[in-house]
Amino acid sequence: MSQPAFISVSEPLLDGNEKKYLAQCIDTGWISSEGPFVKRFEREFSAQVGRKHGVAVCNGTVAIDAAIEALGIGPGDEVIMPTFTIISCIGQIVRCGAIPVLVDSDPTTWNMDVTQIEARITSRTKAIMMVHIFGLPVDVGPVLDIARRHGLRLIEDAAQMHGQSHNGRPCGSFGDISTFSFYSNKLITTGEGGMIVTNDDALAETCASLRNLCFQPGRRFVHERLGWNLRMTNLQAAMGVAQLERIDEFASRKRAMGARYSELLSGTEGLNLPLSRTSYAENIYWVYGVVLDDSVEFDAAEAMRRLAGMNVGCRPFFHPMHQQPVLERLGLFDGQTYPVAERLSQRGFYIPSSITITSEQMVHVAGAIRKILA
Ligand SMILES: Cc1ncc(COP(=O)(O)O)c(C=O)c1O
Known part of the structure; x- marks a missing residue:
């Protein structure tokens, strides 16, 4: 067998409108998070997954961090999640003093074994985090049912699931709050980037505030809450808009x-x-x-x-x-x-x-x- 050049595990495809939109950012000087592509990407991406709100952030990890904080998860709260996932899912749970409670994987889909969730619920359980892995979504029906019956919040990590659906409904449309990554190995990419999507007005507002250091309108440098700078730049969003077209x-x-x-x-x-x-x-x-x-x-x-x-x-x-x-x-x-x-x-x-x-x-x-x- 003749040896071809090294075949890398993942490469982005950037031959659509990426250059054109990036040039618009440079020509107009809108290169920070203040720029028209950010709002446009939020609007178009959230519409694509059937959600009312999109909050663009700088990667998929911080999208999860902000989601956990926005849901008010804190010391002693338990969050049920798969053990087979990326560290991004668990970081903020542990940092805020909450307790990750794990379930094993389904050997056929490699997603969380939804039959193990209910037995892990206690009086301290606050949320379930469902993470779609590699190409097939989690079996969402039973998870929604358990969350509803037990009054639990649902965080959906759809970082890997752009363009995928479950029974015809887009992945990213199931959580009280759902998150995406646009890292360069994702189906659509902004180089680094992420998005929080939700239908909940208050959660969207909280996430947008947490993303922007919890600056307050009118009292800019006076803070009632600690946030982060998680902002996505107009350059990243310009790439996202071009990628989303395809x-x-x-x-x-x-x-x-x-x-x-x-x-x-x-x-x-x-x-x-x-x-x-x-x-x-x-x-x-x-x-x-x-x-x-x-x-x-x-x-x-x-x-x-x-x-x-x-x-x-x-x-x-x-x-x-x-x-x-x-x-x-x-x-x-x-x-x-x-x-x-x-x-x-x-x-x-x-x-x-x-x-x-x-x-x-x-x-x-x-x-x-x-x-x-x-
Ligand atoms: C399931 C899952 N969640 C979260 C993330 C984190 O995304 P990011 O790399 O954009 O921080 C990834 C990244 O690959 C992921 O696969």
Whole structure:
């Protein structure tokens, strides 16, 4: 097999109106967060996911931080969340003195196992955080039902789910408050960036205030509450507006990528492929994840090392929250085990999944995977 140039795990596609809109920012001097693209991006993005309000921020992590603060989650409150996720989901919960309460993953979709949520509810539970992972949404119905019956707030992390829906309703439209990331590996990107969306007027107002240091109209440098500077710049928003124009095209390109990989990799001994669909959604393959069977004598780290040797860039799956050294040292999850998430983190990784990936590159990637597993 001839060796192509290194195939990176993710690359943005920026050949629409990005340059034109960025030039408008530069020509007009609107480069800070005070600029027309910010409001436009908020309006157009929130409409795309069917929400009344959008609050643009500088990344997806701080979108979650502000959401937690805006919901009034504080010391002693419990938040139920998946262990198999990114550290961004848990940071503000821990910092504000609330308690993250974990559930394991569903072995087929890799999302939080919704059947484990109810048993974790106590009198201190304040919210559920649902995080859609890799390409398939969480099974939202039971989560909405549990939240409603127990009077819990729902935070939806849709960072990876642009363009995806659940039973035809957009991801990002389910939480009391929902968040997105526009990091450069996301379906639509602003380089760095994030958005909080909600239908709740008061929550939107609080998030907008927290984003902007809680400056008060009329008494600018007098503060009743501590906020952050989480503002998105007009430059980032200009990129976002251009990217959003192509969201449907990008989503169908990702779906075509996923279908092609599944074709090329089907029947590979020792490899478990992502589900193409569930009863409520078609996989959007934000990334194409694979999981090594127990019969394979090496783990994901070794597989990625061998694939890198064949110019195939890969990334590991998440490392579960209950095994994070920084959280273990706080004694948050002593003695807890979540076997599905632990296995996913040891045996799962994702392969080059750019919107820009070519058919030849996918053939090379699939060939390399077959080779290491032969
Ligand atoms: C599920 C999830 N939540 C939150 C984030 C954080 O987003 P950001 O990198 O924009 O801070 C990410 C980033 O990849 C993510 O995958």
